[in-house]
Amino acid sequence: MIHAEIEKAIRQVINNKRRVLTNEADLASYSYDASFGVFLPDIVVQPTSTNEVVGIVKLANKYKIPIYPRGRGTSLSGGPLPVHGGIVLDFSKWTDILIIEPDDLVAIVSPGVITADINKKANQFGLMYPPDPSSSHVSTIGGNLAENAGGPHGLKYGVTKDYVLGLEVVTADGEVIQTGGRTVKNVTGYDLTKLIVGSEGTLGIITKAILQLIPKPQSTGTLLVLFDDLIIAGRAISSILTGGILPSKLEIMDQASVVAVEQFDPSGLPTEIEALLLIELDGHPAAIEAEAKRVKEICLEIGAIEVKIAKTKEEEAELWKARKLVSPAIVRKKPTKISEDATVPRSRIPDMFQRLKEIRDRYNIDLVVFGHAGDGNLHPNIIADKRDIEEMKRVEKAVEEIFKAAVELGGTLSGEHGIGTMKAPFMEMELGPTGLSMMKRIKEAWDPYNLLNPGKVFPEPGQRFVLTNE
Amino acid sequence: MSRSHLLAYEETFACVQCGYCLPKCPTYETTGVETQSPRGRINLVKLLAEEKISIESAASSIELCLGCRACETACPTNVQYGTILQSAKELIAKEMPASKMESLLLEKGIPNKKWQKVAGRGLEIAQKTGMVSLARKAGIMRVFPDSIQAMESIAPVIKMPKKKEREYRVLPPIGKKTYTVGFFVGCIMDMMFSKINDDSMKLLQLAGFKVTLIEEQTCCGALLHHSGKKRETIALAQKNIAVFEKYDFDFIVNSIGGCGAMLVEYPELFDEHSEWRSRAEKFASRCKDISVLLAESSLPFTKEIRKVVAYQPSCHLQHVQKVINEPHQLIKKIPGIDYRLFENQDMCCGSAGIYNVIHYNEAMEVLDQKMNHIEKVVPDIIVTSNPGCHLQMKLGVRREGKTEKIKVVHIVELLAEACGIS
Numbered sequence: 001m002i003h004a005e006i007e008k009a010i011r012q013v014i015n016n017k018r019r020v021l022t023n024e025a026d027l028a029s030y031s032y033d034a035s036f037g038v039f040l041p042d043i044v045v046q047p048t049s050t051n052e053v054v055g056i057v058k059l060a061n062k063y064k065i066p067i068y069p070r071g072r073g074t075s076l077s078g079g080p081l082p083v084h085g086g087i088v089l090d091f092s093k094w095t096d097i098l099i100i101e102p103d104d105l106v107a108i109v110s111p112g113v114i115t116a117d118i119n120k121k122a123n124q125f126g127l128m129y130p131p132d133p134s135s136s137h138v139s140t141i142g143g144n145l146a147e148n149a150g151g152p153h154g155l156k157y158g159v160t161k162d163y164v165l166g167l168e169v170v171t172a173d174g175e176v177i178q179t180g181g182r183t184v185k186n187v188t189g190y191d192l193t194k195l196i197v198g199s200e201g202t203l204g205i206i207t208k209a210i211l212q213l214i215p216k217p218q219s220t221g222t223l224l225v226l227f228d229d230l231i232i233a234g235r236a237i238s239s240i241l242t243g244g245i246l247p248s249k250l251e252i253m254d255q256a257s258v259v260a261v262e263q264f265d266p267s268g269l270p271t272e273i274e275a276l277l278l279i280e281l282d283g284h285p286a287a288i289e290a291e292a293k294r295v296k297e298i299c300l301e302i303g304a305i306e307v308k309i310a311k312t313k314e315e316e317a318e319l320w321k322a323r324k325l326v327s328p329a330i331v332r333k334k335p336t337k338i339s340e341d342a343t344v345p346r347s348r349i350p351d352m353f354q355r356l357k358e359i360r361d362r363y364n365i366d367l368v369v370f371g372h373a374g375d376g377n378l379h380p381n382i383i384a385d386k387r388d389i390e391e392m393k394r395v396e397k398a399v400e401e402i403f404k405a406a407v408e409l410g411g412t413l414s415g416e417h418g419i420g421t422m423k424a425p426f427m428e429m430e431l432g433p434t435g436l437s438m439m440k441r442i443k444e445a446w447d448p449y450n451l452l453n454p455g456k457v458f459p460e461p462g463q464r465f466v467l468t469n470e
Numbered sequence: 471m472s473r474s475h476l477l478a479y480e481e482t483f484a485c486v487q488c489g490y491c492l493p494k495c496p497t498y499e500t501t502g503v504e505t506q507s508p509r510g511r512i513n514l515v516k517l518l519a520e521e522k523i524s525i526e527s528a529a530s531s532i533e534l535c536l537g538c539r540a541c542e543t544a545c546p547t548n549v550q551y552g553t554i555l556q557s558a559k560e561l562i563a564k565e566m567p568a569s570k571m572e573s574l575l576l577e578k579g580i581p582n583k584k585w586q587k588v589a590g591r592g593l594e595i596a597q598k599t600g601m602v603s604l605a606r607k608a609g610i611m612r613v614f615p616d617s618i619q620a621m622e623s624i625a626p627v628i629k630m631p632k633k634k635e636r637e638y639r640v641l642p643p644i645g646k647k648t649y650t651v652g653f654f655v656g657c658i659m660d661m662m663f664s665k666i667n668d669d670s671m672k673l674l675q676l677a678g679f680k681v682t683l684i685e686e687q688t689c690c691g692a693l694l695h696h697s698g699k700k701r702e703t704i705a706l707a708q709k710n711i712a713v714f715e716k717y718d719f720d721f722i723v724n725s726i727g728g729c730g731a732m733l734v735e736y737p738e739l740f741d742e743h744s745e746w747r748s749r750a751e752k753f754a755s756r757c758k759d760i761s762v763l764l765a766e767s768s769l770p771f772t773k774e775i776r777k778v779v780a781y782q783p784s785c786h787l788q789h790v791q792k793v794i795n796e797p798h799q800l801i802k803k804i805p806g807i808d809y810r811l812f813e814n815q816d817m818c819c820g821s822a823g824i825y826n827v828i829h830y831n832e833a834m835e836v837l838d839q840k841m842n843h844i845e846k847v848v849p850d851i852i853v854t855s856n857p858g859c860h861l862q863m864k865l866g867v868r869r870e871g872k873t874e875k876i877k878v879v880h881i882v883e884l885l886a887e888a889c890g891i892s
Contacts, residue, residue: 021503024527028517029504034487046502073504074489093502114493138489331547335483387483 002042002087006063010045010087013055019046019093030088033073033080034135035422036386036467041068041082048094048112050168050176050207057205057451058174060087066454069201071112071143074135076339077420079147079200083455089205091142097208100125106165106182107211111142115149118211128216130157133416145206148198150416152249152280155374157214159416161197168208169196172447182210195442200418201453203446217282220248221292222316224308225277225299226270230254232303233275234350237373239298240279241346245291249280250374254353257326257368264329269322273305277373278323326370326381333366336386338395338467342406343377343415355405356380363398365391377415392468400465404429424459478557479519484549485512491541491551496818497534500835505531508541508551515558525565532558534832536825537696538785538818552790553738556695563698641671641681648678651763652719654710656729657689659857666857669886670725670760676889677767679721686713692732696823700739707736708746711753722753725760725882727784727856728823731791733757759787761855761881765796772890774806780849781809781881782840782863784856785818797855797881804888810847814840821862833862834869841866852878 002010007022014020021027021044030044042065047053060067066086073080082088094112101108102125107118115136119129132151133139139149145167150159166180169192180186180193196204227233237250253261253276262271269276279295281288296307310316331337344352353369356378360367371379380402384395403413403426413423413430428436440458443450491508492498498507505514511531517523535555542551651674655667674681691706710733714722724730734754740747781801787793802809820826820836844852844866852867854860863878 018501021505024523025514025531026503026505028523028527029507029510029513029531032487032513034489072489072492073487073509090504135488135490138492327546328548331484331486335486335547337486337547385483 002065006059006065007043009059010043010056013059014045014047014052019048021045030070030073030090031082033070033075033078035076035078035081035420037078037081037083037421039081039083040085041088042085044088044090046090046093048096050170053089053170053205053207054174054176056087056089057170057172060451061173061449064449064451066451067205068453069142069146069205071140071146072114072138074139075143075147075418075420076341077147077414077418077422079143079418079420079453079456081421081455083421092140100127100213102127104182105213107213109141109209109211111140111145111206111208113141115139115141115144122213123216125213126216127213129163129211129213131160131163141209141211142206145197145209146199146201147418148416149418150372150377152251152372154372154377154416155250156246156248156282161194163212164193164197164209165212166210167193167196167206169204170207171204172449172452176207177204180210184212198418200420200456202443202457203452205452217248217284219285219288220280220282220316221285221288222310222319223277223279223281223292223295223299224310224319225279225295225304226273226306227275227277227303228273228305229303230274230353231350233277233373234347234353236277236299236302236304237349238346239302240295241374243294243298245281245295247279247295247374248282249278250372251278251323252276252349252370252373252378253278253323253326254369257330257370258322260329260333260368261322261325264332265325267318267322276322278319323370326368330366330368330381330383334383334385336384336392338382338384338399339417340380340382340399340402341371341377341415341417342380342402342411342413343375344406344409344411346374346376348409348411349373349376349378351409352376352378352405352411355409356402359398359401359405362401363394365395365398367398372415375415376411386468389468396465396467399467400426419457421455422465424455424457425463425465427457427459473521473561474519476557476561477515477519478550478554479516481550481554481557482512482516482519484547485509486547487513488546490546491544494540494544494817496536496538496540496820496836496839497832499817500832500839506534508535508545511535511558512549512551512554515554518558518561525562528558529562529566532562534829536785536818536820536822536836538822539789540785540817543789543816552735556698559696559698560700561698639683641675641683643678643680644675645678647680648767649680649720650718651679651681652714652717652722653681653683654687654690654722654724654726654729654733654757655683656724656726656857659726659729663857663860663880666725666880666882669891670723670882672891673764673769673882673885673889674723674760676891677764677769679723679763679767681723682717682719684713684717688713690729690732692728693823695732704739707739707750711736711746711749714753714756715749719756721763722757723760723763724757725855725880727759727787727791728858730757730759731786734791759791759793759796759855761787761796761800762793764885765799769803769885769889771803771805771888773888775804775884775888776806776808777850778808778810778848779851779853779884780812780844780847781815781853781855782819782844782859783816784854784859785822787855788816797853800881800885801853804884810849812847813843815843819859819862819866821856821858823858826862826865837862837866837869841870845870845872849876851884852876853881853884854878855881 031038031040066084068082069089070080091112094110097110098113099108130153132153133149144160148161259271366383369380407430504510514528518528671681688709691703695703736750819840820833826833867876
C-alpha cells in the first residue's frame with residue numbers, strides 16, 4: 001500500500017534511517033499491543049518533533065493513508081493497533097521535554113515521556129503527578145492522554161483528564177493547535193483539551209502536554225482488612241468514605257485471587273475469606289495514624305474478621321505484596337489473561353460481584369476479581385488458553401455479559417483501559433444510537449477522511465467482539 | 471508449524487505482551503525499537519515457529535540480545551525467556567551459517583602473537599569451549615580502530631595456563647570448620663584472573679570453610695551454550711557433574727556470575743525424568759556464588775578502605791542465580807567504604823559473553839549508557855562479579871579517559887584487601 005514514492009517522501013520528513021522501519025521483523029514488532037489482535041503496518045516511523053508529525057500527517061492526507069499513534073504498546077484495548085495497515089507513528093523516542101515549573105505547579109512534557117518519570121521528577125520539587133496506571137513505569141504520557149488512563153489513585157485524585165491543563169495537537173489536516181493553557185481556571189470556549197484526552201488518537205495527535213501537579217503528601221499508611229462476606233466488604237467501603245475518610249487507594253481481592261496468590265507464594269492469608277481490602281491513606285503522619293485507627297474501628301464494627309495496620313515501610317510493602325502477586329499467580333494455571341475494567345457505581349459493587357459469579361458459573365470460566373473497589377473500577381480477569389478455541393468462544397460470551405451487567409447496573413464498559421478495537425461493538429449498548437451518532441459527528445468534523453486511528457472507538461460494520469486472531 | 475517443535479513455542483504463550491520488560495532491556499533502551507525488546511523477540515520466535523516469518527528476518531533481533539535476562543526478573547507472569555531465546559539460538563546455529571561478523575573474526579584470526587600463543591598452547595579445552603572467542607574478546611578488538619589503544623590497556627597480564635603450577639589440594643579452614651567446599655575455577659577466570667580465584671579460596675578459608683580444589687573439573691560450557699551449541703554443552707556438564715559427584719561437598723562455589731548461572735541451569739539441559747536430570751539437579755542445588763557464603767559468614771576485616779565504591783552486578787548472578795542482595799551487603803560491611811547506588815544499576819554493561827566482540831557497536835552503546843549513570847556517583851572503585859563485566863567496565867573507564875581515577879576490581883579482590891590478604 002505504501003509505494004516507493006511515498007516511502008521516499010516519508011524518509012525526507014524523517015531524515016534519519018534509524019527512525020523509519022520497514023523490514024519484516026520490525027513491522028511484525030509493531031503489529032500488536034497488550035490486548036488481542038495482530039495487524040501489520042506498512043511502515044513505522046518514530047517522530048521526535050512536531051514538524052515531523054506535521055510532515056507525516058500532510059503526506060498521509062495527500063495519499064490517504066491511515067495513521068496510528070503509538071506509545072510503548074501497553075494498551076489493553078487495542079488503541080494503537082494498525083487495523084487497516086498504513087503508518088504507525090511510534091512516539092516512544094520523543095522524550096526530550098520533561099520540565100517541571102514548581103511555581104506554576106505544572107509539568108510540560110513530550111508525548112514519549114514515561115508516565116512514572118513525570119511523577120519522579122515532580123517528587124524532587126515536593127510535588128506529585130497523581131495518575132498511576134499500573135503500567136506507568138512503562139507507558140508513555142501520550143498513550144495515557146489518548147486513553148485517559150487511570151489507576152488506584154483514581155478514588156482520591158481522579159484520572160489523567162483531571163490533570164491536563166493544555167495540549168499541543170496536530171489536526172487531521174496537518175495544522176497545529178494549542179488547547180487550554182497553563183491555568184487551572186480556563187473557560188474560554190469549548191473545552192477541547194478534555195475532548196482530545198481520551199479520544200484515543202481519533203481526533204488529533206497530541207505532541208505536547210501541560211500537566212497539573214499537586215503538593216506531594218508527606219507520608220502513607222496501609223491497612224489490610226479481611227472479610228468472610230463480600231456484601232459486608234462492600235458496605236465497609238461505603239462506610240469508610242461516608243465516615244469522612246478518603247483513602248488514597250482502596251483495592252479489593254476476591255476469594256479466587258487470594259487462593260491463587262496463596263498457592264503461588266504462601267504468606268499465611270486465610271483462603272476461606274470472601275474478600276480482602278487493601279487501604280492506603282496518605283497525608284500528615286499524625287493524620288494517617290488517627291485515620292487508620294478510625295478505619296479499623298469502622299471495619300470491625302461492620303463485621304470485618306481481621307484488620308492489620310502496617311507499622312513500617314517494610315510491613316506496608318509486605319501487605320501490598322499479595323496484590324502485586326495476583327497476575328503471576330493466576331497465569332500459572334493457563335497462559336491467556338483477559339483483563340477487563342468494567343466499572344460500576346460504588347454502591348453496586350456487591351451486585352456486580354454477584355453477577356460476575358453467575359457469569360463464571362454459566363460459562364464455566366476461570367474468573368478472578370480484583371481491582372480498585374474504592375471507585376467501582378473492578379478488574380474481572382479471565383484466565384484461559386487462547387489455543388483452545390472452544391474455551392475462547394465461551395470467554396467471548398462471558399465478557400459480553402460482563403459489559404452488559406456493568407451497563408445495567410448504571411456503570412460503564414471501561415473505567416480506564418479505553419474502547420479501542422476491543423469494546424467498540426458495545427458502544428451503542430451504553431450510549432444509545434443518538435449518543436454514539438453525536439460522537440461520530442464530532443469525529444467526521446475533525447477527521448473527514450477517517451485517517452486518524454481508524455477502526456477504534458466506533459464499531460465497524462458487522463464488527464463483533466472477538467478474542468481469537470483467526 | 472513444522473518448526474514449532476524445534477523452538478520453545480509453548481513457552482511463548484506465557485507472554486501476555488504487557489511490555490513490563492521494555493524498560494529493563496538494554497538493547498531496547500539503546501535502540502528504542504520494539505524489535506530489540508524481549509516482548510518483540512518472543513513474538514518473533516512465535517512467528518518463526520508458526521513459519522510466518524523467515525529465519526533471516528528474525529535472526530538479527532535474536533543475535534543482538536545480550537542474554538542478560540533482566541526481563542525475567544521484570545516479568546510479572548514468569549515467562550521463561552532464557553528457554554525461548556536459547557531455542558531460537560540453537561535453531562539459528564543449526565540452520566544459518568555463522569554470522570558475518572563471526573566469520574570475519576575467524577578469518578582474521580587472532581591478530582596478536584601473544585594471544586595466539588595463549589589460545590594455541592592453552593588448556594586444550596580452549597578451542598572446544600569458546601575460550602578462543604574470549605581470548606579474541608581481548609585480542610580481536612584491535613580490529614576496530616578506535617579500540618586499539620583501549621583494549622591494549624585493559625587486557626590483563628595473562629598468566630600462561632597454570633594447569634601444572636596450580637596446586638590441586640585441600641585448603642584447611644582457618645578457625646572452626648563450618649562446611650566443605652569444592653571450588654570451581656572456570657577456565658577463562660583461571661587464565662585471565664587466577665589471582666581472583668586464589669583470593670576467593672583464601673577468603674573461604676578465613677570464613678571457616680574447608681576448600682578443595684579438584685583437578686578434573688572443566689569449563690562450564692556457558693559460551694558454547696550462548697552460541698546455541700547444546701550437544702557440546704551437555705558433554706561438559708556431564709563431566710563436571712560426574713567429577714564433583716565423587717566428592718561429597720556441601721557446596722560447590724565459584725566467583726564467576728556467568729559460569730555460576732550455567733552451573734545452576736545444568737538441569738535444563740537434560741530431559742525431565744532422565745537420570746542425568748536428577749544428577750544435574752543435585753549438583754545445581756549445591757552450586758553457590760561466593761558472595762552467598764561470605765555474606766552469611768563473618769570476615770575478619772583488618773583494613774579500612776576509604777573509597778567511594780559503585781557495584782556493577784553481573785546479570786547472570788542477579789537474574790539467573792537470583793543473587794541480588796549479598797554483594798551489596800558484603801561491600802557495605804567493609805570498614806571505611808562509601809557505597810553508592812546509581813541509576814539503572816541492575817542493567818547489563820554490554821559485555822555479555824562474547825557479545826562485545828561480535829556486536830561491538832551495539833555493545834559500546836550499552837556501555838556508554840552504563841558509564842553515564844555510573845559516573846554520576848563519582849566512584850573511586852567499580853566492583854564487578856564476573857570476568858566479562860570486569861573487562862567491559864575497564865574498557866568503559868578507559869573510553870571515558872578515567873583510567874587513572876577509577877579502579878575496577880572484582881568483589882573478591884576488594885574483600886581480600888580489606889581482610890589483609892594479598
